[in-house]
Amino acid sequence: MRPSLSLQRFTSSFSNIQSASSWFEVYAAFSTSMILLRTAVNDFLPPAIRSFIISNIKSLFFHRPGQFSQIISLQINGYWEVGQKNELYEAVKDYMPAKICHEYNTLRIGKLQGKENIAFAVTSGQKFEDAFEDMKVTWTFNSVTSQENVKTIGNIYGNNYEKNMFVLSFDEKHRDKVLESSIPYVLNTYKAMKEGEKVLKIHTRTGGAWTPSELRHPSTFEKLAMDPELKQAIIDDLNRFLRRKEFYKRVGKAWKRGYLIYGPPGTGKSSLMAAMVNYLNFDVYDLQLSHVQSCLDLEIAVRTTTNRSILVIEDIDCIEETHDRSKLQLISQPSYYKLSSIGCDSQLMSAVRTTSNRSILVIEDIDCNEETQKRSTQVEDQMLQFSKKSVKFTLSGLLNYIDGLWSSCGEERIIIFTTNHIDKLDPALIRPGRMDMHINLSYCKAQGFKTLASNYLGIHGSHDHPLVKEIEGLLEKTEVTPAVVAEELMKNENADISLGGLVNFLKRKKMAGEHDMKVVGEGQEGKGDDLQVKEDANLPKSKRPKIVE
Numbered sequence: 424m425r426p427s428l429s430l431q432r433f434t435s436s437f438s439n440i441q442s443a444s445s446w447f448e449v450y451a452a453f454s455t456s457m458i459l460l461r462t463a464v465n466d467f468l469p470p471a472i473r474s475f476i477i478s479n480i481k482s483l484f485f486h487r488p489g490q491f492s493q494i495i496s497l498q499i500n501g502y503w504e505v506g507q508k509n510e511l512y513e514a515v516k517d518y519m520p521a522k523i524c525h526e527y528n529t530l531r532i533g534k535l536q537g538k539e540n541i542a543f544a545v546t547s548g549q550k551f552e553d554a555f556e557d558m559k560v561t562w563t564f565n566s567v568t569s570q571e572n573v574k575t576i577g578n579i580y581g582n583n584y585e586k587n588m589f590v591l592s593f594d595e596k597h598r599d600k601v602l603e604s605s606i607p608y609v610l611n612t613y614k615a616m617k618e619g620e621k622v623l624k625i626h627t628r629t630g631g632a633w634t635p636s637e638l639r640h641p642s643t644f645e646k647l648a649m650d651p652e653l654k655q656a657i658i659d660d661l662n663r664f665l666r667r668k669e670f671y672k673r674v675g676k677a678w679k680r681g682y683l684i685y686g687p688p689g690t691g692k693s694s695l696m697a698a699m700v701n702y703l704n705f706d707v708y709d710l711q712l713s714h715v716q717s718c719l720d721l722e723i724a725v726r727t728t729t730n731r732s733i734l735v736i737e738d739i740d741c742i743e744e745t746h747d748r749s750k751l752q753l754i755s756q757p758s759y760y761k762l763s764s765i766g767c768d769s770q771l772m773s774a775v776r777t778t779s780n781r782s783i784l785v786i787e788d789i790d791c792n793e794e795t796q797k798r799s800t801q802v803e804d805q806m807l808q809f810s811k812k813s814v815k816f817t818l819s820g821l822l823n824y825i826d827g828l829w830s831s832c833g834e835e836r837i838i839i840f841t842t843n844h845i846d847k848l849d850p851a852l853i854r855p856g857r858m859d860m861h862i863n864l865s866y867c868k869a870q871g872f873k874t875l876a877s878n879y880l881g882i883h884g885s886h887d888h889p890l891v892k893e894i895e896g897l898l899e900k901t902e903v904t905p906a907v908v909a910e911e912l913m914k915n916e917n918a919d920i921s922l923g924g925l926v927n928f929l930k931r932k933k934m935a936g937e938h939d940m941k942v943v944g945e946g947q948e949g950k951g952d953d954l955q956v957k958e959d960a961n962l963p964k965s966k967r968p969k970i971v972e
C-alpha cells in the first residue's frame with residue numbers, strides 16, 4: 424500500500440535534518456518561540472482569561488467521557504466542634520450502609536441493644552459510588568489511624584469518634600447541585616429512617632440530669648373512652664399544631680402548645696397523655712416538680728429538653744407553689760416564734776432550725792447589748808440559710824418559664840399539665856392564654872363505655888349483648904370513672920359474667936348514692952364506704968390507696 428502525500432512530505436522534511444547540530448537548532452528555535460509566546464500571554468491576557476483557556480486546553484486533552492474534570496472533596500467529620508455532634512456525619516453513617524448493604528463484600532454487621540433490625544457499618548477506606556439524578560458522586564469512609572492525625576484530631580475533639588470521617592467526591596461542575604439537593608436528600612432520608620425505627624423515650628430527672636428510658640405505652644386515641652367530639656377536637660388541635668410551623672413564624676409566636684388536662688382520678692389523664700405522645704411520636708420529659716430544687720434547677724431542666732418533645736408535669740396541684748394564694752392564706756396562718764434570750768451558738772442554731780416554714784421569728788430588744796447584736800446577725804444568717812433551703816421555686820418562676828423561657832428554647836414543643844383539682848390551682852396558672860387547651864375528663868358515660876366494651880370484650884354496641892343498654896342507662900345516673908369500669912370488665916373473659924358483674928356493681932353504686940343523698944338530707948355527712956370503693960382525690964397518685972372492691 425502507498426503512503427499518503429502529506430506523510431511523504433513530513434518524512435522528507437525530517438530526512439533533511441541529518442546531523443545532531445541540526446536537531447539542536449530546531450529545539451532552540453522551538454524553545455525561544457514558546458518562551459516568547461508565554462511572555463506575551465502573561466503580559467497581555469488577564470489571569471481569568473488565561474485560566475479559562477488553560478482549563479479548556481486541559482479538558483481537550485485529558486477529558487474522557489464519564490470521568491471527572493476536577494474533583495471536589497468534602498470532608499464530613501463526626502464532630503463539628505468540641506462536644507457538638509455533626510448531624511450530617513450521623514446521616515451519612517446510616518444512609519451509606521443502608522444503600523450498599525446488598526452490594527458490598529465487606530461490611531461490619533451487628534445487633535444493637537434495644538434495636539430490632541441488624542445494623543450495618545462500612546469499613547475504613549471503603550468507597551461507594553452513588554448517583555443523584557444525572558450525576559455521580561463517590562463516598563469514602565476513612566478511619567484515621569496514623570499517629571499524627573490521631574494526635575491532631577483527637578486533641579481538638581478529645582474523642583475517638585472524631586477520628587472517623589466521610590469524604591464526598593464529585594465533579595466540580597456539580598458543586599451547586601450537591602450542596603443544594605444531594606446533601607439535603609441524605610439528611611431527609613436519614614430523618615425518615617430514624618422516624619421509621621424511632622423508639623420513644625421517656626426522660627426522668629435524677630441527680631440534676633435527664634435519664635432516658637424506653638417508653639412503650641399502648642394507649643392510643645382509638646382505645647380512649649371519652650367524649651368523641653372532645654377526642655376529635657384534641658386530634659385536630661394536634662394536627663393543626665404540627666402543620667403550622669410557617670404560621671407560628673409569621674405571627675412571631677414560639678412554636679409550642681400547652682395543654683391542661685384535669686378531672687377526677689381514674690378518668691384517663693395519663694392515658695390521654697400517652698395517646699398524645701404515641702400520636703405525635705415525640706419523646707417525653709417527665710418533670711416531677713417536687714424534685715426541683717430551685718428556679719435555676721427548673722430553668723436547666725427545661726433548657727435541656729430537645730425539640731419535638733413533650734414536657735409533662737403531672738399532679739401539678741400537689742405542690743404548694745401552684746396553689747391559689749388567697750386560699751392558702753385562709754388555711755395556713757403563719758406561726759410566731761419569740762426569741763428573747765440567746766445563749767450559746769448551738770442553742771441559737773437549734774432554736775432557728777426548729778421553727779417551721781411560713782413562720783415569723785420575733786427577737787425583742789435587739790439593741791440591749793453588744794453580744795445580742797452580734798447574735799442577732801447570726802440569727803439573720805441562719806434564717807437566710809434555712810429560708811433558702813425551703814424556698815424551692817416560686818409560682819412566678821414556673822409561669823415565667825412557661826411563657827418566656829420555654830418559648831425561647833427550641834421548637835415544636837408541647838407542655839402538658841395534669842391535675843385532679845383544677846379549683847386548687849392559682850388562677851394565674853390557668854387563665855386563658857396561659858394553657859392553649861383545657862381538657863376536662865369526666866366520668867364514664869354511654870359513649871365511653873362503648874369504647875371500653877369494645878377494647879375489653881370485643882362487644883360493639885347493644886346488638887352484640889342484651890346488657891349493654893341497661894349498663895348505658897345506669898351509667899347516666901351514676902358517677903363511675905372509666906378506670907373502675909375497666910376494672911370490672913377485666914374480671915372475667917366471659918362477656919355474660921363480666922357485664923353481669925358490672926350491672927350489679929352499678930346498681931349497688933346507684934343505691935348507695937341515693938342512700939347518701941338521704942343521709943345528707945337528714946343533716947349527716949354521707950359515707951361512700953358502703954360502696955366499697957375508696958378514691959381519695961386529695962392524695963397524689965403514689966400515695967393514694969388502690970381502688971378496692
Ligand SMILES: Nc1ncnc2c1ncn2[C@@H]1O[C@H](COP(=O)(O)OP(=O)(O)OP(=O)(O)O)[C@@H](O)[C@H]1O
Binds near residue numbers: 647690692
Ligand atoms: N378514658 C379512659 N379510657 C380508657 N381507659 C381508661 C380511661 N380512664 C382510665 N382508664 C383505665 O384506667 C387506668 C388508669 O387510668 P389513668 O392512669 O389514665 O387515669 P388518671 O386520670 O391519670 O388517674 P390519676 O389521676 O390517678 O393519675 C388506665 O390504665 C386505663 O386502663
